[in-house]
Amino acid sequence: MNTSTEIVQLHGVSRFFGGVTALDKVDFSCRAGSIHGILGENGAGKSTLIKILSGVLEPSEGQIAFDGRAVSYRSTAEATEDGIVCIFQELSLVPDLSVAENIFINNPPRRFGMIDTRKQRQMAKDILARIKCEDVDPDATIRELSLSRRQMIEIAKALIKNPRVLILDEATSALTSNDVQTVYELMADLRAKGVACIFISHRMQEVDVLCDRLSVFRNGQHIKTFDKGALREAEIVQLMIGREIKAQFPPKRCKALGETTLSVSDLRWEDSLNGVDIEVRAGEIVGLGGLDGQGHKELLLGLFGAFRGVAGAATLKGHPFKPASPARSKQQGLALVPEDRKTEGLMLEMSIGDNLLLPNYAGVSTAGVIDSAKAGAAIKKAIALLQIKVGSADDPVETLSGGNQQKVVIAKWLMLNPDVILLNDPTRGIDVGTKQEIYLLMRDLVAAGKSVLFYSTDYAELIGCCDRVCVMYDGRIVSELEGDALTEEAIVAASLNIHKDAVA
Known part of the structure; x- marks a missing residue:
């Protein structure tokens, strides 16, 4: 196996959202048969990078090459057809469908033009065994499962697509220690079979255990790529944030x-x-x-x-x-900051300001009517308190980076003192x-x-x-x-x- 083959290459790739530059003339590549770690603060451009690679977004400028040929993905289906599969941090499972139905939701086995439910169930049992989730009933609904088990089902969905490039975006952050170890073993097995894994994690110990190469991003720019062990952890962190952490x-x-x-x-x-x-x-x-x-x-x-x-x-x-x-x-x-900010802490399509006010509408209302001046002042105070990086408080909260979304979840409760x-x-x-x-x-x-x-x-x-x-x-x-x-x-x-x- 030749692990020096660059299976994915980006040249001068940029992505603009209005006046915001999310990626700035990025050159990046990853090798077949390797695990490549992507490091950077929230908002550094990591999510935009993987969304472009997986067909969720198209670049505003620049070129992408896959396996030596120029490509331009306009959908995740096109990227998946080439073998680029992404496990996003936000789960894509349908809560009221079964485990088996979720795993094969895009391509269920068929017989005489109809979904072969018996075969689908057996195939689900096989992939569950591969990821050491034999305790999960293929007929159970996703809603019945813990967050860790849901994340493992998301991984199973990706594996059945036989990826040549597997992208994992914080895929271990919700897992139990046993499930994390299973993911480590799966990734090592994929690497041995020549699959390129792109691994995003904020846990430095995971990166140190798994990755062969590392790339640091900051403010939408590719700062540096290096082999594991070439830099000390303190040096890596300094590259990530642009300053020294004492x-x-x-x-x-x-x-x-x-x-x-x-x-x-x-x-x-x-x-x-x-x-x-x-x-x-x-x-x-x-x-x-x-x-x-x-x-x-x-x-x-x-x-x-x-x-x-x-x-x-x-x-x-x-x-x-x-x-x-x-x-x-x-x-x-009492105030509670829940486990999963996406599903339990935020209304993603609502504005940043409305999310901040959700627990405290009574405090900014007079005679049951929201006082716009009080509401605006409260929102401004909350944003300043946690230094939430926003363009406008009227923007949907889903447009924020993960770290800033978490700040919104915390800030909305602190407003209640x-x-x-x-x-x-x-x-x-x-x-x-x-x-x-x-x-x-x-x-x-x-x-x-x-x-x-x-x-x-x-x-x-x-x-x-x-x-x-x-x-x-x-x-x-x-x-x-x-x-x-x-x-x-x-x-x-x-x-x-x-x-x-x-x-x-």
Whole structure:
């Protein structure tokens, strides 16, 4: 296998959106039989690049060559026909169709001109086995699956198209650790078969494990391409953001904590929460750690009133608290930044301004009528608070980069001045610069006397950001770590419900 063959080449490719230059005279190529990492902050041009390669967008200028011949894709179907397949960060699954129907939605097996449902189901079982998702029923609807399993179905959809170039846009950001390992193995297998993989990730450890070559983009420009290991991580980050980052996490401020803001005792819900006891005080960030599926997300959603039938005792600011509904929890001073900003946190086709106002229309209304002056001032304040990069607040929120979309989700809740902020993996799929801004914001919030309950799948993030970390296993807190005891080894041991002495 000759891994030096450039299967895809871009020459002087630009893409303009009105007066905005999303890609600026980009030269780029990737090799057959290699994994090529694309790095850059949100808004650097990565998404525009892969949309051009996969036929979603046409370049405003420049040329594209595939396998040595000039091409011009006007649709994803044309790109797919050549073998260029993209797994986008935004899932394309139809929630009320079955797993099998989603996997073969574009090209189902047929018999006598009709869809062969028996063969489709068997083919779905085969591809599910390939991606180690034998536990998924091909007849189950997508709506029934967890976010991690939905992402794996998206990967299955791509693999059945037998790609020659597979593009993965943050395809591992929503996955469990086991599923991430499966994706690593799949990509290694594809590389060995001569497939070119283009891999976009904000997780530097993933890039270091997987990629053979790396390209850095910034402000729509291709900055540099180099072999893995040629540059140190600090040098790569500096290329990405155009400045030096001195510290990834802000210092934990030494300050006396306030009163207990939120207290939960023996919280239970179905099979997911099995007696959770936790306290969060004013002025601290409490992390939730552990393996995926141990009840972290259900705890946050349960506290916010998203579930019926939650049992147990809770107090909020010293008063009895029953999370009966999101509206009630919001009124009592809780805010939730959900796991999936695209489907749970934003109305993508609505404007940036309307999204920011969604939880707070009452605060900008008089006698039930929106006061345009109040609304405009609130929107302007929210955009300034989180330094959201917008052209106009009237633009659809879907036009923003992923990092700026996440800022909108956070800003709309901060407009309500909540006492307790529940964060469900808020930095998933965003760039290193925006992550730092969120870390600083969290510290600013607790410095102002707020409380933060923070779930993250990134152990380094938990250690760097949190004052305490409560590790969950089987729907309950099994360990509380702080100070010198807050280490990755201790989190992993507690995540597996192993006593510390067992791993010493």
